[in-house]
Amino acid sequence: MGAQLIDGKAAAARLRADVAEAAAMLPRKPGLAVVLVGDDAASQVYVASKEKAAAKAGFEGRVHRLPADSSQNAVEEVVRSLGADDAVDGILVQLPLPKGLNEDAVIACIPTEKDVDGLTAASAGQLVLGGEGLVPCTPQGSMLLIRDELPDLSGKTAVVVGRSILVGKPLALLLLEKNATVTVAHSRTKDLGAVCREADVLCVAVGRPELVTKDMIKPGAIVIDVGINRVERGGESKLVGDVAFDEAKEVAGAITPVPGGVGPMTIACLLRNTVVASARRQGVAVPEVVAD
Known part of the structure; x- marks a missing residue:
């Protein structure tokens, strides 16, 4: 049947409307x-x-x-x-x-x-401690999209591919806070495909075009593609994510497109x-x- 498309544009529009309402208060x-x-x-x-x-x-x-x-x-x-x-x-x-x-x-x-x-x-420290600091925007947006698909992460297995201080590490901490069991994979991870296939929630943020293919995705998993890469194909410039979207959507339960997913x-x-x-x-x- 194919994956449910996670519409970041629509989710962002709803959040912006909530923000405007809050600002007016x-x-x-x-x-x-x-x-x-x-x-x-x-x-x-x-x-x-x-x-x-x-x-x-x-x-x-x-x-x-x-x-x-x-x-x-x-x-x-x-x-x-x-x-x-x-x-x-x-x-x-x-x-x-x-x-x-x-x-x-x-x-x-x-x-x-x-x-x-x-x-x-200091903000990073608040995140580690579970305090009231302001959470980095891209990881926060990713979590909101995940929450729309899976409100309760307790006991779920989450894999974050990428360990940057901007996305990977804070996103892993946010997933932990919601009681997921979290693995952070990176360039030194052995058998990345096997690690990814364990994920109920797979988040990819490494900046490598279409690194994650369909054989690396657990059937029915939620896939959050944070990557945005410009590639040349057929003489044209195109934006693609870190996940091979066209084939991944055949396996995933829900997936973010690039563009139009996490970015908005x-x-x-x-x-x-x-x-x-x-x-x-x-x-x-x-x-x-x-x-x-």
């Missing part, structure tokens, strides 16, 4: 500041999308654009000034930064309570984090429509 509009250094074309597109989404959700948003030759001190000073601004609830530094800039040092300037991308060491949820979760951060900073309860 707060005493003041949530404030989101984006720092964009340089003129990287892809970053410009991503930031424009975030700016548009924030405005549509009823946020006070502003993009702080800095030239590519900005010094480390100049970039850090902008981030620190936003950290001290009471009207700013969330700070997002668009990555990657131009060569020569220390990304870790810039991210470290973001106050934990405004870290809407969940990238600081990332921006929606950025907005969700911002409204949560704003509620906490304004000293009011997080509106139920966006509470976990």
Whole structure:
């Protein structure tokens, strides 16, 4: 019969509507500041999308654009000034930064309570401890899609392929928090196919086009493909995931497409984090429509 398609666009639209409703409940509009250094074309597109989404959700948003030759001190000073601004609830530094800039040092300037991308060491620590830190957007979006398909993960086997600090590691922690039995696979894993075939929930985030094929998927498994890779085929450029979608959908129970799966949820979760951060900073309860 083929897998159920997990529609990330529709899920993101529902979440954005909830975020807008939550924002309207707060005493003041949530404030989101984006720092964009340089003129990287892809970053410009991503930031424009975030700016548009924030405005549509009823946020006070502003993009702080800095030239590519900005010094480390100049970039850090902008981030620190936003950290001290009471009207700013969330700070997002668009990555990657131009060569020569220390990304870790810039991210470290973001106050934990405004870290809407969940990238600081303090946010990572809160995730490990099960605290109230802001969860990285892509893993959070992945979990929301999984929850729609399988509300109770207790006793389920989950495999995360990829151990990056941006996706793999936080996603594994989130799955553990929901009582799944979790295995993290990576480039040194022996017999990756055998490991993947144990998964009731298989999440792939390695940046290798169509690494996971149908013979690596347990029949009926939920497959979350976080990868997005541009490949040339037949003289045309095409976006594909880390999972060979056309063959995987014959085996999986449910699967995210690329594009249109996890990607749309990332921006929606950025907005969700911002409204949560704003509620906490304004000293009011997080509106139920966006509470976990």
